[in-house]
Amino acid sequence: MLTIQSNVSLKKYNTFGIDASARYLVEVDSDEDIQTLLQLPDVQTLPKLILGGGSNLLLTQDFNGLVVKINIKGISTAKEDRDSVWVRVGAGENWHEFVLYCVERGLAGLENLSLIPGTVGAAPMQNIGAYGVEIKDTFDRLEAVEIATGQKRIFTNEECRFGYRDSIFKNEAKGEYIICNVQFKLQKTPTFHVAYGDIQKTLDQMGVKELSIKAISDAVIKIRRSKLPDPAEIGNAGSFFKNPEIPADRYNELKAVDPEIPGYILSDEVVKVPAGWLIEQCGWKGKRFGAIGVHARQALVLVNYGGGKGNDIRQLAEKIQTSVEEQFGIHLHTEVNFV
The missing domain is CATH 3.90.78.10 (UDP-N-acetylenolpyruvoylglucosamine reductase, C-terminal domain)
Incomplete structure (x- = not known):
């Protein structure tokens, strides 16, 4: 059952902690929720702001429309072969928690992207990256709902037109789709990326003798915590x-x-x-x-x-x-x- 709230403070929905308000806000837990929402006549005419973790957002004014908070959860194995595992993830999953999920299972490719704030659904929009690795390196496909029609569409890696902190969702398709889930192709045998930034130096300081994706993840977390403020505090x-x-x-x-x-x-x-x-x-x-x-x-x-x-x-x-x-x-x- 969808509940549309009125005159909602967005302070807890953005990591800047800006106390702007939304005329309406609704939280969705599934693809079907999104499609049902988009069929409502009153909703079709409203400006829409799609919100994940609110970690890449600066609210400069109140939003006179509908904020759609994406809470779609779930992590599952879509397929697997000798070398790779394709993992399907709900757009509302916390990005860092998903990275740790992969590290714990020995699935390589995302460890350099540890501790980046936000949700999985927002990651391909921005083509997030850190320490020599970007989403596009492991991204396989995503499923999204077109806002104008309510129809589902699959975007491949090529169709997302990834660039430096950029994708089709920030350009030609901006504001046209709601991402529901994302699929990544991860490796059973890792390729380590330690040359960028202070990763190797930090690994040495940590006394790491045998390189692993967990060691790299731990090093990245240590570096990020030393340099970047926790949004929960500032x-x-x-x-x-x-x-x-x-x-x-x-x-x-x-x-x-x-x-x-x-x-x-x-x-x-x-x-x-x-x-x-x-x-x-x-x-x-x-x-x-x-x-x-x-x-x-x-x-x-x-x-x-x-x-x-x-x-x-x-x-x-x-x-x-x-x-x-x-x-x-x-x-x-x-x-x-x-x-």
């Missing part, structure tokens, strides 16, 4: 900006001026520069402005200390973008979605 949405990818010629020009500028060579033509480093060089790290600010340990994270407004955080982000562009000639794109 409101935030993790990395607020994408790491910019710039032409190699431009990177070399910047390095000639400042030899300390870090960069990850993606190809002969493209270098990725850490956005947090750029922001820190502009003097923003640890700055506080009343109820909001830039985190003291990680300049890539904007925070709400309590009672902050979404619009204030948005304006802070715009000031940071302007200062980085003025100093380095690089435009930072946001990873967080504004509503």
Whole structure:
């Protein structure tokens, strides 16, 4: 039985802890719930906001429509062969808990993505990634309901058009589908990814002698906890900006001026520069402005200390973008979605 609530505070539904409200809110537990909901005449005409864990969202105003909270659960093996296991997961499952589920069963491919906040359904929308691994590396397919028709559709890896923190669901198909479940192809024999960031250094500090996907997961968790604030303690949405990818010629020009500028060579033509480093060089790290600010340990994270407004955080982000562009000639794109 679907229960549509009126005038609901969204404070507990977003990790920034912004106290905006929704005109209506409904929680759905199955594909059938979604299809039933979309058939309701009053619902068809309302603006809709699809919500998973609310961890990649900045509410800048009240939402004058229907918020659909996805609670679809379930993890099962779809098929298996000698080398791989295809795991089907409900869109409402907690991402980190799903990663731990896989690690505990020796299913490799997602261990570098440990402790990323949010739900499984939101992961392919953003093509989440960390420490040299992205969703697209293990993603097999997803099932979604088209909002306009209520019909189910399957999207393959290729059809999702994954890019850096990007997919078809942030572009051509934005706001057109509700993801119900996601299927991953995971490996029985792991390929370890330890070269990115501080993973190898952390493994050494932990005294790890024999590499395993659990050891990598533990190392990633340790690193993330040391750098990133817990949303349960300080409101935030993790990395607020994408790491910019710039032409190699431009990177070399910047390095000639400042030899300390870090960069990850993606190809002969493209270098990725850490956005947090750029922001820190502009003097923003640890700055506080009343109820909001830039985190003291990680300049890539904007925070709400309590009672902050979404619009204030948005304006802070715009000031940071302007200062980085003025100093380095690089435009930072946001990873967080504004509503």
